[in-house]
Amino acid sequence: MIDTNIFDKEIKRSGTSCIKWDFMTGGADPEKLLPFSIADSDWKTVPEVIDVLQERVAHGIFGYSAPGRGYYEALAHWYRQRHQVDLKKEWIVPTAGVVPSISLAVMLFTGQDDGVILQPPVYDPFYSVIEANHRKILCNDLKLTEEGYQMDYQDLEEKLRSGAKMLILCNPHNPVGRVWRREELEACAALCERYDAILVSDEIHGDLGLCRNAYFSVGRLEKYRDRMIICTAPSKTFNIAGLGVSNIIIPDERLRSAYSSWLQARYQTGSNLLGMLACQTAYEKGADWVDAELRYLSENYLFLREYFERRIPSGKVADLEGTYLAWIDFTSLKKSSDALCSLFSEKGVIVNSGAHYGANYDGFIRLNFACPRGQLERGLSAIETAVKEEVR
Ligand SMILES: Cc1ncc(COP(=O)(O)O)c(C=O)c1O
Known part of the structure; x- marks a missing residue:
């Protein structure tokens, strides 16, 4: 230990x-x-991440690089072992940051002036990515109750019924610190399905369930996988945010191919060499x-x-x-x-x-x-x- x-x-x-x-x-x-x-x-x-980076820096060649099989296996193993999510290698789209990846999802899967739902109080760049893409911010505020912060499903349903095209969840939630339960996530996913909206789940803090609270990834809700985009990264868990590495999980083939094609058409090749190496080693040995x-x-x-x-x-x-x-x-x-x-x-x-x-x-x-x-x-x-x- x-x-x-x-x-x-x-x-x-x-x-x-x-x-x-x-x-x-x-x-x-x-x-x-x-x-x-x-x-x-x-x-x-x-320490093992520091060692592997030091070795690669000593190697001295920093040419074009891409994640290999071990990278995807390390990520899939981590999610299976720690979070009971069965990820398929082909679902994983490596990118260089969660915020730009959410911004891309907003741009690709909603249209000009469409409503995108947030749950304030919430991580402030969520507002900016909606505004920067000229979409409408719809606030489904969390409610503070005797049991702490809770989601307001009635208001959420009204917003979806009125035509919102996407819900951006923060799971666990920054800043209120809730780790959403299965039932809460299921209720959101079911509403997104009923009104045909995309569910983006930012799970960058997913490994950080504290005081024995275990995070539940929306990836476990198999029934709703055709509409979900799960944003993960090793950056918070392992303190490697400066290495610019994230992994976006998109199980649905149609959504994923639209997302990856956009990146490929613009030569956006995902994370960098040191970031990839750190990410793989952290998931393998951390x-x-x-x-x-x-x-x-x-x-x-x-x-x-x-x-x-x-x-x-x-x-x-x-x-x-x-x-x-x-x-x-x-x-x-x-x-x-x-x-x-x-x-x-x-x-x-x-x-x-x-x-x-x-x-x-x-x-x-x-x-x-x-x-x-x-x-x-x-x-x-x-x-x-x-x-x-x-x-x-
Ligand atoms: C909920 C949430 N999403 C995304 C980020 C930032 O992600 P990235 O640096 O990969 O863009 C943060 C950083 O604080 C965060 O709290």
């Missing part, structure tokens, strides 16, 4: 063209900077490392939650089942999300503004806790001080 202490080590990331540590610094004093923003982790990837990472992340979440309950009760942390992104309701402070971000950045802490995830979420923040516990503790303590000074 891998020791979770490996995740405690603080590693300097500033000066590495790192968005979190070099660019999204909100004017904070570099000496005090504690960023908890963009969704990557502050620890090194799987299982124990991911188990240790999940233990560490679950402990970080419980630590954060307890910290808020005991020392920052004005911030309510949503029940989290997956992802490493805490969704925190600070509306009791009666401040906008941007004002909260400024307040915290004065103490060096950078978080994401809740308002970016949906119009109704001003006063919320999102906090990425995929970092060494010591760093998390210093960040929480700085937030606590900022809040105490504010309400004094």
Whole structure:
């Protein structure tokens, strides 16, 4: 069993063209900077991935490359072993990022001004890809209930009935941290079938079910495979987002061939050499490392939650089942999300503004806790001080 202490080590990331540590610094004093923003982790990837990349870099030839049989087998094995999804090699379309891949699905499978449904609060680039393709954003807001965030099926059905052509799911959901259950996904898929809409399921956080919550991929819903596009990537799980690699699973031959033909016609050959190599090795050799990472992340979440309950009760942390992104309701402070971000950045802490995830979420923040516990503790303590000074 891998020791979770490996995740405690603080590693300097500033000066590495790192968005979190070099660019999204909100004017904070570099000496005090504690960023908890963009969704990557502050620890090194799987040692075997580092070894394989080092070997390939030493080889020194970086010519045209393509994924081989081992690449597809590694991915299929991972999904079978960890998520009980039986992927066929030919369903997998390697691409260079989930967001551009969703954008392409919107462009290819909906028409100008068609409605595309999102479930706010939700990952903000979903809005931009719909707008950039000149489609209409239809918001099927999640409902906050005693049992946490839930989907509103009645509203979803109305939107589909009114002619929406696509639903973009976030599974697990960024930022509210829900890991959708089989019944919830089945209900969405059945509605998409009834109204002949495409179901895009962004499962980039799929490996990150925390506190023993297991993610359920829509790929397991065989009955609805003719209308689904599943977006996966090793980037969050193994912290290799900078290597630009993702895999889009399209079981239906007709949809897949439209998607692949578009890419081929434009010479878009998918991911790059180092990204492919890292992806294959991570899926082949990273299982124990991911188990240790999940233990560490679950402990970080419980630590954060307890910290808020005991020392920052004005911030309510949503029940989290997956992802490493805490969704925190600070509306009791009666401040906008941007004002909260400024307040915290004065103490060096950078978080994401809740308002970016949906119009109704001003006063919320999102906090990425995929970092060494010591760093998390210093960040929480700085937030606590900022809040105490504010309400004094
Ligand atoms: C739900 C979700 N989808 C996609 C992405 C980004 O994917 P990519 O970098 O592969 O475009 C993120 C990153 O935070 C995310 O949270």
